[in-house]
Amino acid sequence: MDSNKLLKVEGLYKSYGGHQKGRERNYAVADINLSAASGDFLTLLGPSGCGKSTTLRCIAGLESPDLGTITVADRVLFSSDNGISVRANQRGLGMVFQSYGIWPHMDVYKNAAFPLQVGEKKNRPPAKQIRERVERALEVVQLSDFAGRSATALSGGQQQRLALARALVMEPPLLLLDEPLSNLDAKLRTDMRFELKRLQHEIGVTTVYVTHDQSEALAMSTNIAVMSNGKVEQVGSPREVYGSPAAEFVARFVGSANLVSGTVTSASGDGVTVKTPDGLITASTTTDLAVGADVFVSVRPESVTLTPAGGERGEWEGVVDGSAYLGMTMEYRVKVGDTEWNVSGSSESPLADGTPIRLSFAKHGCAAVPMAAAS
Amino acid sequence: MTQLAPSPPAPRLAPPPSAPRLTKVFRGRSVGELVIMLVAAALVIYLAVVPLVYLVIGTITDDNGAFSLDGFTRAYSDGRLWELIQNTLVFAGGATVFAVVCGTGLAYAVVRTDIPGRGLIFVAATVPLIIPGVLHTISWTFLGSPRNGLLNSWSESLFGIEPFNIFSMGGMIFVDGLHQTPLVFLLMYAAFRNMDPSFEESALMAGSKLPTVITRITLPLVKPALIGVIALTFVRAIEAFEVPAILGTPGGIRVFTSGIYNSLHLFPPDYAAAGALAMPVLAIAAIAMYFQSRLNKKAKNFQTVTGKGFRPRPLPLGGVKYALAPLMFLFFLVAVVFPVLMLLYVSTQKIYKGPSLDSLSHLTLSNYGEILSDGDIMQALRNSVVVGLTTATLVMLVMAVVSWITVRARPKGSGILESLTFLPIGVPSLVLGVSLLFVYLRVPIPIYGTLLILIVSYFTKYMPYGMRYASSAMIQVSGELEESAQTSGATWLQTFRRVLIPTILPGLLSGWIYVLVVSFREVASSLLLYTPGNEVLSVVIWQQWENGQLTLLSTLGIIMILVLCFFVGVSRFVGSRFGVKEDGFSEVKH
Secondary structure (H helix, E strand, O other): OOOOOOOOEEEEEEOOOOOOOOOOEEEEEEEEEEEOOOOOOEEEEOOOOOOOHHHHHHHHOOOOOOEEEEOOOOOOEOOOOOOOEEHHHHOOEEEOOOOOOOOOOHHHHHHHHHHHEEEEEOOOOOOOHHHHHHHHHHHHOHHHOOOOOOOHOOOOHHHHHHHHHHOOOOOOOOEEOOOOOOOHHHHHHHHHHHHHHHHHHHOOOOEEEEEEHHHHHHHHOOOOEEOOEEEEEEEOOHHHHHHHHOOHHHHHHHOOOEEEEEEEEEOOEEEEEEEEEOEEEEOOOOOOOOOOOEEEEEEEEHHEEEEEEOOOOOOEEEEEEEEEEOOEEEEEEEEEEEEEEEEEOOOOOOOOOEEEEEEEEEEHHEEEEHHHHHO | OOOOOOOOOOOOOOOOOOOOOOOOOOOOOOHHHHHHHHHHHHHHHHHHHHHHHHHHHHOOOOOOOOOOOOHHHHHOOOOHHHHHHHHHHHHHHHHHHHHHHHHHHHHHHHHHHOOHHHHHHHHHHHHHOOOHHHHHHHHHHHHHHOOOOOOHHHHHHOOOOOOOOOOOHHHHHOOOOOHHHHHHHHHHHHHHHHHHHHHHHHHHHOOHHHHHHHHHHHHHHHHHHHHHHHHHHHHHHOOOOOHHHHHHHOOOOOOHHHHHHHHHHHOOOOOHHHHHHHHHHEEEHHHHHHHHHHHHHHHHOOOOOOOOOOOOOOOOOHHHHHHHHHHHHHHHHHHHHHHHHHHHHHOOOOOOOOOHHHHOOOOOHHHHHHHHOHHHHHHHHHHHHHHHHHHHHHHHHHHHHHHHHHHHHHHOOOOHHHHHHHHHHHOOHHHHHHHHHHHHOOOOOOOOOHHHHHHHHHHHHHHHHHHHHHHHHHHHHOOOOHHHHHOOOHHHHHHHHHHHHHHHHHHHHHHHHHHHHHHHHHHHHHHHHHOOOOHHHHHHHHHHHHOOOHHHHHHHHHHHHHHEEEEEEHHHHHHHHHHHHOOHHHHHOO
């Protein structure tokens, strides 16, 4: 692994609960390998229970892994080989929790100043410096005017920003965010998404972000690690993860792709042709696929074009089964053979339910993933 | 997500390469944290277990320490075991039915209906918590004695009959039921408040009438809470000492607790016989607590408490409420007004006699002067204050740590620790007193003959209640508040002191008030453990009752009630200033 990475997680395993002899241990996460360069915004994306929060909490020191190594800025925080386990309160990382963890008995200023006032006496900055740093942190999150306000008098978005200020006031090498936007309403969530990205960019702090919301992940990250069942399925830029999923799970989870199974009939360079029960389809791929390999093809809803067709059922012909008006776009359910497809189309000239249509595909929106790699 | 292709079965995770599992020492706990946890846990185990062990040993050995069952022979030789069991069960069962019906009905009326005078009901149902049981019981002897009881003389002059006899099984059930009603009310009040009103509202929308809603929806939903309350009330009634001793003994109605007291009142005291009488009480209490926990486990499936803040809409009762309201008012008169007024009246008389125009025209405050200038009684008052404050503070501090262990840290064995904390609930105060005598008359720890032994007794007895308050407060506060402090660099002690304690302070304060009040009014174990010069107020009142100093007793009782009101008032005031902003907390709850 690259040695100039700021965060390195290697071979991380974590199991919960009592382990009974003779039974295979159940791992919450297994063999996690991650890294982030200085200034990166790394997102751990996956459904609930996939181990993304466990991974984050292991980095924070709130959970103790069974095996593995965690290094931040060349400081080993955890190593099962060397018996090193730095306690959470000595790791010096900033963390924002899902429920923010704003202390209700302190005002805004005291909440933000807390990290500088605790720990060992010799490590605490002098009072004047504390004041300056807290004021600066509150200014960054635009809460300067609220310093004397009771923390419980803040709105959800303000509490969120205060939690961020509190995490940043220590000037940590690494910022950990555990689904910080999930408790906000939809409008505020979009605003905070931009706000977080801007702040992270301005401060330049390396960030690990946990979410189950794929649009958040795509919008904010420099890198996304898609996780499922305690394992990392794919790590890549948002464009890579969305456009070229390396596994079935990634294709399913990121975006609401249509998955169709088939067999490779020809391969050429970066593309393959796949024979499916409903017709041939050309798809891009990131893996070497031999002719005859069983694959899934993931097709993005927006990469499908619908054109009205005659009454006969030929290749890639189907019927509009249902539609929903979403403002800018229409969302269609299209019945092709025995399967339902999600297709999005323009809302300018909507297709009525029951219209016979033909589907055509943009190659860059179709990705073939090997079936064996699906696990 | 479209299901075009079958999804693969969930993959099994490969086992990691074999490497030594990290020992627990590395699990990120500091030494100070471990020491505090161990000390708190050791204290709980010592206080909960050691007295019971000594009780058993003391019961089955003679004065020389040899094995002997003579205690049992002496205790049960008169062939009245069956009568004891019968009396105890009838008394406890009757008081439980009375208290659970009244307390639950009142709680439902206050939380869920639009009955007028709900504020008054709340006061009526909670104020008796402050009135010490011994005073309440004695006051009822003034009201309900055959012949010269006030209610009887009124009824005599009106109807020519004297229907009341407080020195009967019915009288005992009635008075103890009145005692127990406040606790039932408070617990059921919480249960009804936490219940999502939409359960009832959807039943109303489905066309049911109110009685149907109550029997088919409300009661089944609060059943887990109700069963817990019934078990607790029953156990408390079996343990009750004041009512059987004051009301039962004159009429020869013996229960286990009064039997224990009588064995200890012999000269020399028969400790082994007292222990032998304590065994069935412990067994009955243990069975009740066991069934309650069994049922509770089953009931976990339907949790009605969702943690959401509800603003329950009261159900309209219609015309019925005007019929029910006077009944509620009558309860207020019976539970609070009559007993307190009676004490107040008796305290103004030189010699006890029923109220008449003549006696009411000769009121005097001289009793108060006599009490306030009595050095021994003032010493007892100081002792009560010292013991009460110390116990309440220690209980809440230690229970904050213990509940942190059982709610947050949850190391192996924390379940056992939690059960041990609740163990003393099943140990009657009187039995606890006997056990502590066994311990500290034999073990060379010199606390017998000091106030410390009272503190040990009260701490043990009220530890379960303190635990309830502390742990339910802790459950309500999100663990992320502490984790935030940890990741901010705070040590365990800093987190505990600066984040945990302040956030659960409202719960700790409520628990503190409760423990203070119940310590102040405790009689049963105090009677066994006090030594001359170390009396507390409740002991003095008991002595005055045995000496027949009824007017002085009433005076001291009024002073005692005033002191308790003062404590509750002050702590309410402090509580409202100290961040008891319930609304603020609901935002940070999970």
